[in-house]
Amino acid sequence: MKKLIAPSILAADFGNLERDCKMINKSDADWFHIDIMDGVFVPNISFGMPVLKSINSSANKPLDVHLMIVNPDRYIKTFAALNAKYLTVHFEVCNHLHRTIQEIKNNNMKAGVALNPHTPVSVLDSIIEDIDLVCLMSVNPGFGGQKFITNTFKKTQELKQLIDSKESKALIEIDGGVTDKNAEKLIENGADVLVAGSFVFKSNNPLETISNLKSITN
Numbered sequence: 001m002k003k004l005i006a007p008s009i010l011a012a013d014f015g016n017l018e019r020d021c022k023m024i025n026k027s028d029a030d031w032f033h034i035d036i037m038d039g040v041f042v043p044n045i046s047f048g049m050p051v052l053k054s055i056n057s058s059a060n061k062p063l064d065v066h067l068m069i070v071n072p073d074r075y076i077k078t079f080a081a082l083n084a085k086y087l088t089v090h091f092e093v094c095n096h097l098h099r100t101i102q103e104i105k106n107n108n109m110k111a112g113v114a115l116n117p118h119t120p121v122s123v124l125d126s127i128i129e130d131i132d133l134v135c136l137m138s139v140n141p142g143f144g145g146q147k148f149i150t151n152t153f154k155k156t157q158e159l160k161q162l163i164d165s166k167e168s169k170a171l172i173e174i175d176g177g178v179t180d181k182n183a184e185k186l187i188e189n190g191a192d193v194l195v196a197g198s199f200v201f202k203s204n205n206p207l208e209t210i211s212n213l214k215s216i217t218n
């Protein structure tokens with residue numbers, strides 16, 4: 001499978017959101033990565049439904065929505081209506097993860113599960129066949145622009161082994177601190193989707209940066 005690049009809108013210029021969405025439309029990127037933070041699960045608040053609505057009206061690539069919120073079940077239908085293709089919830093906030101995953105799929109979205117850096121891959125042992133995407137957090141969720149945690153390389157390998165051993169179709173997504181320095185090794189270790197926020201939007205030429213990341217990984 002081709003490896004995918006998902007620029008994170010969190011690092012975009014919110015005063016020029018339409019311009020930045022159009023840049024991604026035009027680029028070699030595959031998805032829009034959308035970070036929703038509630039100030040409870042993570043120590044930051046990003047943006048909510050009205051902003052996502054605007055992004056959706058400009059974006060012409062799939063929306064990969066990463067919920068860093070407690071009680072994600074409350075909003076599954078809302079995100080389906082806002083055109084999310086992938087809806088990712090955090091393992092750490094789901095008491096009934098199986099039910100949450102089924103509910104996401106019943107609303108015609110792909111179901112993702114994110115793991116914090118301290119959460120071992122083995123917690124997904126009994127559920128991996130039901131998951132469409134696992135998002136390995138390679139920074140502590142809540143902020144863009146943080147340093148990549150190198151233990152993620154090992155976790156990526158472990159997750160790849162788990163997925164293969166259970167014949168799961170889950171994609172492995174890496175989120176946080178991704179750059180041209182770690183992209184290749186992440187792909188070698190089994191990653192399918194790389195999220196990149198600051199590395200893309202803070203670069204001098206985001207289009208070229210996306211295209212370089214894409215060529216490193218494919």
Ligand code: DX5
Binds near residue numbers: 010178
């Ligand atoms: C962090 C978010 C990430 C973030 C990545 O909580 O989930 O998606 O936007 O940003 P960078 O690439 O700057 O680490």
Ligand code: ZN
Binds near residue numbers: 035066195
């Ligand atoms: Zn994210």
